[in-house]
Amino acid sequence: MITARLQTEPFxxxxxxxxxxxxxxxxxAAVSFTGLVRADDGLVALTLxxxxxxxxxxxxxxxxxxxxxxxxxxxxxxxxxxRMLPGEPIVLVVTASPHRGDAFAAAQFLMDxxxxxxxxxxxEAWADGSTRWVEAKGSDDAAAERW
Amino acid sequence: MITARLQTEPFxxxxxxxxxxxxxxxxxAAVSFTGLVRADDGLVALTLxxxxxxxxxxxxxxxxxxxxxxxxxxxxxxxxxxRMLPGEPIVLVVTASPHRGDAFAAAQFLMDxxxxxxxxxxxEAWADGSTRWVEAKGSDDAAAERW
Amino acid sequence: MVTLLYFAxxxxxxxxxxxxxxxxxxxxxxxxxxxxxxTRSPGHDAALADRSRIRVAVDQQFAAPDTxxxxxxxxxxxxxxxGG
Amino acid sequence: MVTLLYFAxxxxxxxxxxxxxxxxxxxxxxxxxxxxxxTRSPGHDAALADRSRIRVAVDQQFAAPDTxxxxxxxxxxxxxxxGG
Numbered sequence: 001m002i003t004a005r006l007q008t009e010p011f012x013x014x015x016x017x018x019x020x021x022x023x024x025x026x027x028x029a030a031v032s033f034t035g036l037v038r039a040d041d042g043l044v045a046l047t048l049x050x051x052x053x054x055x056x057x058x059x060x061x062x063x064x065x066x067x068x069x070x071x072x073x074x075x076x077x078x079x080x081x082x083r084m085l086p087g088e089p090i091v092l093v094v095t096a097s098p099h100r101g102d103a104f105a106a107a108q109f110l111m112d113x114x115x116x117x118x119x120x121x122x123x124e125a126w127a128d129g130s131t132r133w134v135e136a137k138g139s140d141d142a143a144a145e146r147w
Numbered sequence: 148m149i150t151a152r153l154q155t156e157p158f159x160x161x162x163x164x165x166x167x168x169x170x171x172x173x174x175x176a177a178v179s180f181t182g183l184v185r186a187d188d189g190l191v192a193l194t195l196x197x198x199x200x201x202x203x204x205x206x207x208x209x210x211x212x213x214x215x216x217x218x219x220x221x222x223x224x225x226x227x228x229x230r231m232l233p234g235e236p237i238v239l240v241v242t243a244s245p246h247r248g249d250a251f252a253a254a255q256f257l258m259d260x261x262x263x264x265x266x267x268x269x270x271e272a273w274a275d276g277s278t279r280w281v282e283a284k285g286s287d288d289a290a291a292e293r294w
Numbered sequence: 295m296v297t298l299l300y301f302a303x304x305x306x307x308x309x310x311x312x313x314x315x316x317x318x319x320x321x322x323x324x325x326x327x328x329x330x331x332x333t334r335s336p337g338h339d340a341a342l343a344d345r346s347r348i349r350v351a352v353d354q355q356f357a358a359p360d361t362x363x364x365x366x367x368x369x370x371x372x373x374x375x376x377g378g
Numbered sequence: 379m380v381t382l383l384y385f386a387x388x389x390x391x392x393x394x395x396x397x398x399x400x401x402x403x404x405x406x407x408x409x410x411x412x413x414x415x416x417t418r419s420p421g422h423d424a425a426l427a428d429r430s431r432i433r434v435a436v437d438q439q440f441a442a443p444d445t446x447x448x449x450x451x452x453x454x455x456x457x458x459x460x461g462g
Contacts, residue, residue: 182462195461196385196386197385197461198383198385198435198438198454198456200438200452201435201438201454204438205438226461226462237461237462238461238462258462261461261462262459262460262461262462263458263459264440264459265459265461265462266385266435266454266456266459266461267459267460267461267462268385268386268456268457268459268460268461269460269461270386280386280387280457280460281460282458282460283457283458283459283460287462
């Protein structure tokens with residue numbers, strides 16, 4: 001079971017991992033990925049716009065795809081939207097599995113697909129008052145296509 | 148900079164990740180891997196023996212190798228030894244990097260090398276009173292050799 | 295009637311986040327729809343000028359340029375996504 | 379004089395975690411050392427019977443069977459590692 005949530009407020013990665021594992025003792029590996037707002041030279045904030053009617057369904061579809069590829073792997077996806085400051089977390093992917101290979105692979109898959117298939121757009125606000133929409137990266141397409 | 152520690156007591160993965168990131172705002176990705184004692188049918192405890200004169204130096208050598216392969220990636224390795232119960236954490240690898248690919252790769256590299264190059268041996272204790280030394284897995288050798 | 299939704303810089307260049315209209319008969323595919331939309335205003339034209347930077351979802355499913363349109367209810371037009 | 383250290387089931391089969399002794403002249407490599415050690419007791423012999431399951435560190439560095447021994451101070455003999 002891999003679940004997905006969408007929220008504006010920050011998340012507590014450790015609490016999410018603990019909740020995912022719960023009382024289970026058949027899991028040998030837990031992987032947590034946190035995406036953070038980088039303070040590239042003069043960046044003052046990042047605003048994430050998204051497509052409300054589609055976003056959560058798309059995250060859930062990505063989660064379902066991972067669950068079918070890695071049966072026995074549990075996971076949680078949390079993606080924030082709205083305005084965030086440098087150093088703040090944007091996205092969390094936590095996976096837990098009997099073996100480390102599956103936990104790592106599922107976490108990377110979820111991030112790679114999410115990067116190219118979830119309808120979010122980042123707008124950067126700079127110290128000089130300008131704003132700029134982040135450009136999609138070809139490396140993200142390549143990462144998503146390797147799975 | 149990737150540092151390594153050896154200890155008997157459990158660790159706090161979230162606190163380690165927070166300490167690793169500190170006040171830095173140039174890191175866009177943090178990956179945390181926790182290895183846990185799996186309660187395979189009737190396992191009551193795991194005891195990790197190690198080679199005191201060699202273990203920490205070997206973990207530090209693995210850390211140095213990762214730091215040279217992924218410059219700009221920060222990391223913390225904590226490996227426990229002694230007796231542990233099902234569900235308890237055994238090993239922690241946390242990495243943080245400007246980009247997610249490096250954070251994921253460095254964490255996986257550290258785990259793969261640690262599995263085959265750090266002098267630890269696991270002994271399982273079972274509900275029927277028997278004990279058994281865990282056998283090394285060929286899949287771990289293969290994982291270590293892909294880097 | 296179909297609702298068109300615009301996101302990110304497509305929204306800014308078109309000048310609205312949504313519009314509801316009746317599709318013309320020639321809008322049989324995603325690509326044909328974009329061709330027609332580009333004629334609606336200078337803003338639409340500018341936003342859609344470089345089709346390699348445009349992505350489309352039809353009824354909340356990603357769609358390719360040759361995807362046929364069968365009475366869609368909602369079509370969203372936006373740049374390549376940049377979340378995560 | 380060299381200190382030999384044994385770990386995990388090698389330690390249990392040899393029956394001690396360490397011994398200090400003088401290497402014979404023929405122990406010029408790791409493999410030759412293991413051949414000689416196996417003659418010291420039935421426990422040593424049993425522990426070292428399957429060389430594919432034996433790993434060695436010379437002065438705290440992993441060593442291959444053909445690694446030459448130049449006045450080592452500490453040689454550790456153990457199964458393939460299983461940490462992590």
